[in-house]
Amino acid sequence: MSSISGKTTIDWAAFAQRLAPVEVIDEPVLIKKRSRDFFWYSPILNDQLKRCFGDLVALPKTTQELAHCLSEAFAAEVPVVIRGGGTGNYGQAVPVEGGLILDMTRMSEILEIGEGFVRVQAGALMKDINEALLATGQEMAMFPSTKDIATIGGFVAGGSVGIGSLATGALREAGNLMALSAMSVEASPQERVFTGTDVMKIHHAWGLNGVITEVTLRTVPTRDWIAAMVTFEDYETAYATAYALATTDHIAPKLVSVVDARIVDYFPRLKGHVRAGKELVVSYVPREDLATFTQMAEAGGGVVDLAMDDTERESKSIPHAFEFCYNHTTLQVLKSDRSATYQQIGVPVASDAAAIARLRQDLGEEVWTHHEFYRLNGEVVSIDLPIIWYSTPERLAELNALYERHGFAVYDAHSNLVERGGLHSADYSHLAWKKRMDPKGLLNSAKSVAWPIVKDLSPEEIEAKSVEASE
Numbered sequence: 045m046s047s048i049s050g051k052t053t054i055d056w057a058a059f060a061q062r063l064a065p066v067e068v069i070d071e072p073v074l075i076k077k078r079s080r081d082f083f084w085y086s087p088i089l090n091d092q093l094k095r096c097f098g099d100l101v102a103l104p105k106t107t108q109e110l111a112h113c114l115s116e117a118f119a120a121e122v123p124v125v126i127r128g129g130g131t132g133n134y135g136q137a138v139p140v141e142g143g144l145i146l147d148m149t150r151m152s153e154i155l156e157i158g159e160g161f162v163r164v165q166a167g168a169l170m171k172d173i174n175e176a177l178l179a180t181g182q183e184m185a186m187f188p189s190t191k192d193i194a195t196i197g198g199f200v201a202g203g204s205v206g207i208g209s210l211a212t213g214a215l216r217e218a219g220n221l222m223a224l225s226a227m228s229v230e231a232s233p234q235e236r237v238f239t240g241t242d243v244m245k246i247h248h249a250w251g252l253n254g255v256i257t258e259v260t261l262r263t264v265p266t267r268d269w270i271a272a273m274v275t276f277e278d279y280e281t282a283y284a285t286a287y288a289l290a291t292t293d294h295i296a297p298k299l300v301s302v303v304d305a306r307i308v309d310y311f312p313r314l315k316g317h318v319r320a321g322k323e324l325v326v327s328y329v330p331r332e333d334l335a336t337f338t339q340m341a342e343a344g345g346g347v348v349d350l351a352m353d354d355t356e357r358e359s360k361s362i363p364h365a366f367e368f369c370y371n372h373t374t375l376q377v378l379k380s381d382r383s384a385t386y387q388q389i390g391v392p393v394a395s396d397a398a399a400i401a402r403l404r405q406d407l408g409e410e411v412w413t414h415h416e417f418y419r420l421n422g423e424v425v426s427i428d429l430p431i432i433w434y435s436t437p438e439r440l441a442e443l444n445a446l447y448e449r450h451g452f453a454v455y456d457a458h459s460n461l462v463e464r465g466g467l468h469s470a471d472y473s474h475l476a477w478k479k480r481m482d483p484k485g486l487l488n489s490a491k492s493v494a495w496p497i498v499k500d501l502s503p504e505e506i507e508a509k510s511v512e513a514s515e
């Protein structure tokens with residue numbers, strides 16, 4: 045069997061045999077499907093990555109099978125990319141160097157549920173974790189809007205915030221990610237346990253410094269959640285009211301999102317349910333807080349068009365509210381028009397609705413804002429995941445510069461490198477652990493610009509660079 049990626053010289057049929065009894069997929073069409081994620085959100089990444097494929101898919105069911113795959117990959121020096129649900133937006137799970145795709149979805153057991161925590165295998169879908177928790181009166185402290193198809197390992201390795209983060213903070217906040225185990229790529233792969241702040245050594249490393257096998261997550265008591273949709277006449281008022289709803293001590297919403305009216309026009313399943321042509325605030329609020337929520341929303345000039353629990357939602361055939369927030373908002377637009385794209389923008393002062401109004405004026409018709417609030421170090425912060433009507437990379441760069449002139453940070457969603465997106469700089473702690481867990485640099489190495497520079501140093505020398513960088 046020759047190389048599908050065209051980038052490796054390995055005898056893939058022989059390698060597949062060496063992986064036995066692990067199940068493999070060697071059908072080119074299926075391998076190509078599992079080589080993709082949601083990178084096509086970005087026209088720039090789409091051009092770069094659409095022809096990048098792996099050569100073989102392995103689907104280990106147990107840690108023993110996983111260890112066998114990693115040991116064989118180490119011996120044959122095969123590049124490895126780990127894959128969960130394949131819902132990442134930056135091509136994190138695309139095998140740009142070809143090689144083995146390690147599909148984790150068969151390692152999906154829910155191992156233990158206790159008061160305030162759940163311990164699961166990394167390939168478990170977040171929908172299944174949440175369903176199991178609900179039976180015990182608990183729920184995940186947060187989940188991404190892709191919970192139905194994304195794995196917890198993928199969220200821990202590639203995600204950051206989600207529905208719930210307004211109440212409980214980003215995934216990286218102390219206590220949310222309680223422990224994880226990760227396996228090394230060596231002749232005899234070792235499973236190491238990371239607890240407390242040490243989880244940060246693996247969290248958000250895009251699967252380049254170990255294969256996460258198990259995760260222990262904080263859980264919270266579940267509430268009788270009401271999905272509320274409130275419409276407003278103008279964005280500045282909608283944003284200011286949403287900020288008030290997100291920050292007040294009188295109610296405890298787990299989601300507050302603000303969506304430009306022009307984006308709402310791309311939500312066909314809300315037609316007839318929310319007022320047309322209006323700015324939209326989407327929220328989840330506990331039933332007992334609904335009266336205060338409504339008072340505050342109306343005092344801010346809003347009209348509560350929908351306030352429904354799951355039974356009412358189903359009777360109206362309306363999708364979950366989380367399908368109109370975070371990156372699902374972008375997906376709703378892309379379903380109708382592939383010329384749209386998006387960006388990730390940090391808002392410098394979350395309370396400053398006037399600064400957002402000034403920025404929106406400069407952005408004009410080309411960019412439509414969409415804000416999410418979440419908690420970081422106890423403070424409510426705001427990010428914008430705007431729809432951008434794409435023309436050229438140069439124009440996108442001009443728009444990025446415009447954001448920066450207004451004092452807003454750009455976390456580039458159009459790069460396939462871990463240092464360019466959310467992190468903004470090299471994480472030498474991640475790379476030191478890569479050296480320990482993956483000494484031959486087989487795991488997703490092409491996604492780091494800093495790795496080729498440090499790969500010949502010892503883990504301690506790499507770690508010391510964090511200190512140099514902070515001086």
Ligand SMILES: Cc1cc2nc3c(=O)[nH]c(=O)nc-3n(C[C@H](O)[C@H](O)[C@H](O)COP(=O)(O)OP(=O)(O)OC[C@H]3O[C@@H](n4cnc5c(N)ncnc54)[C@H](O)[C@@H]3O)c2cc1C
Nearest residue numbers: 128129130131132136188189195197198202203204251256
């Ligand atoms: C419509 C849409 C909405 C989204 N909403 C959100 C959101 O609300 N919040 C958010 O944070 N993100 C969001 N995302 C991004 C993404 O869905 C999430 O980060 C998701 O949790 C990724 O999980 P996955 O199983 O699909 O991971 P994958 O895409 O399969 O993998 C993501 C990264 O993790 C690595 N990885 C996967 N499994 C493991 C493992 N076991 N060990 C080590 N590394 C591993 C992969 O190599 C890759 O680098 C969204 C994406 C889309 C398309």
